[in-house]
Amino acid sequence: MNFQKITETLEPVNLVSCLISQQGQLLFEQYREPQLADALDKINSCTKSILSALCCIALDQGLLPDPSTPVSFFFPQLANDPQSQKADITLLHLLTMTSGINWTEFGGQNSFPSMTRTPHWVNFVLDQPLADVPGTRMTYNSGGSQLLAAILREVTGMSVARYAENHLFGPLGIESYTWEQDPQGIHTGGFGMSMRPLDMLKFGQLYAQQGRWGNQQIISQALIHRSTQPAIHAESPRRGSYGWHWWTDTYPDQTGTGLNTPSFDYFNAYGFGGQAIYIVPSLEAVIVLTNDQRVKKKIPLHVFRTAIAPYLLT
Numbered sequence: 001m002n003f004q005k006i007t008e009t010l011e012p013v014n015l016v017s018c019l020i021s022q023q024g025q026l027l028f029e030q031y032r033e034p035q036l037a038d039a040l041d042k043i044n045s046c047t048k049s050i051l052s053a054l055c056c057i058a059l060d061q062g063l064l065p066d067p068s069t070p071v072s073f074f075f076p077q078l079a080n081d082p083q084s085q086k087a088d089i090t091l092l093h094l095l096t097m098t099s100g101i102n103w104t105e106f107g108g109q110n111s112f113p114s115m116t117r118t119p120h121w122v123n124f125v126l127d128q129p130l131a132d133v134p135g136t137r138m139t140y141n142s143g144g145s146q147l148l149a150a151i152l153r154e155v156t157g158m159s160v161a162r163y164a165e166n167h168l169f170g171p172l173g174i175e176s177y178t179w180e181q182d183p184q185g186i187h188t189g190g191f192g193m194s195m196r197p198l199d200m201l202k203f204g205q206l207y208a209q210q211g212r213w214g215n216q217q218i219i220s221q222a223l224i225h226r227s228t229q230p231a232i233h234a235e236s237p238r239r240g241s242y243g244w245h246w247w248t249d250t251y252p253d254q255t256g257t258g259l260n261t262p263s264f265d266y267f268n269a270y271g272f273g274g275q276a277i278y279i280v281p282s283l284e285a286v287i288v289l290t291n292d293q294r295v296k297k298k299i300p301l302h303v304f305r306t307a308i309a310p311y312l313l314t
Helices: 003-013 034-038 046-060 076-080 084-088 091-095 111-116 121-127 142-156 160-172 197-208 221-227 303-312
Strands: 017-022 025-031 177-179 193-195 247-251 264-271 275-280 285-290
Touching: 003 017, 003 025, 003 303, 017 197, 025 034, 034 197, 046 091, 046 142, 046 160, 046 193, 046 197, 046 221, 046 264, 046 275, 076 084, 091 142, 111 121, 111 142, 121 142, 142 160, 160 177, 160 197, 197 275, 197 285, 275 303, 285 303
Parallel strands: none
Antiparallel strands: 017 025, 017 285, 177 193, 247 264, 264 275, 275 285
């Protein structure tokens, strides 16, 4: 890897942190200020990928039923909904954001802010009408993530955070974090977590190591693979595809490239404002980016592809 080039291209972006590991070794660690290494960063929608990991653990433990299970198993009111196809929504549809629920995360209906202003977030999501047949189209929906968090609390018999501490954070040695909750005390499935960059790297490293940490298989290899495979193509302006609360893509774009052009597949968590965890399986590499500049000054989605990816193969 050409770390000098990476440093040069990242300089104008002014990130809070950039960490790169390969084969489990931390090779690049850069912070805007040294004290930021121990600060908790709001990881926003990267929380979704942690929720995905917890769902996989619950599946491995037999606590969560097969992803083909209808969500009405947990929310019986869906079976009696006037829109009969709402009863067809499955766990897999929630994981892949293909529930068909009429939702505009920001703008338009402004569904996400509307949800957070209600006294019962889960009921708000369940009450939304369908816009598409379940399973046919991806619509980014943090409300669906909140349904998954509510389901996890039900099947595990404990809070989502406690379950994470027992079966994910504990084994990884992640001790410092905060996690928001909805009015019913359900930890937020689609956002709301804060953690240190080094702990974000640990989480990414777990996936780079096929779910294994030390002598413990925290997530089965089968579910690591299944959850990070492209499940449905993302519509413009988003790029790539979506798995189980993970984004998937290839670098570089294959159109117009020669047969011998080096390339790699990757999957990543991404949170508003420039929080990201990238895993490149073929290189056994994990890249963590954090930022604190919001709105117009936020880090662009393509910073990984322009400032880091070109130099991972050199």
